Amino acid sequence: MTVALVRFGAVPEVARAGIPDSLAVSRGDVVVLRTHRGEEIGTALEFVRPPVEPNQESPDPEFEVVRLATDIDRSTQVESQRQLEQEFAAWHQRISDWGLDLQLIEMERTLDNEILILYVLNERGPECTKLALQAAAAGLGIIEVQPVGADGPVALPAPSGGGGGCGSCGAH
Incomplete structure (x- = not known):
């Protein structure tokens, strides 16, 4: 390999x-x-x-x-991006309506259209978790919230060795 x-x-x-x-x-x-x-x-x-x-x-x-x-993969990606451009304003409004302190900057879907990735200007934390939970509660499908900072996507915190938790705050 x-x-x-x-x-x-x-x-x-x-x-x-x-x-x-x-x-x-x-x-x-x-x-x-x-x-x-x-x-x-x-x-x-x-x-x-x-x-x-x-x-x-x-x-x-x-x-x-x-x-x-393949050409099919590429056209699937282009069509998905076209659809997401039309949905961007609606997602921006949802975030505002839900009272979340997040700024939506980009969206994309996995190639199979199973997961929607929302890129937000924020550190990884409770607001990102709230967005994912609100979207799930509203029946909007599988959502991954990817925070983005000045240096690009924010990585998950390193495991602390503690027990449990959601993984978004790094505290447990």
């Missing part, structure tokens, strides 16, 4: 993705990768070279490239 850096997401993230040996991928190829959200379209940027230091192991890939993107 080869490992490449792949850029994906409407607010771009870069991650290591494993590429099966049976798949010929080059720099710049548009690929479908399986992420923690589901299948998403990304672009292969660079292959990860083995470490120079002896006895040092390469980090494991975070995701897996499933295939080169």
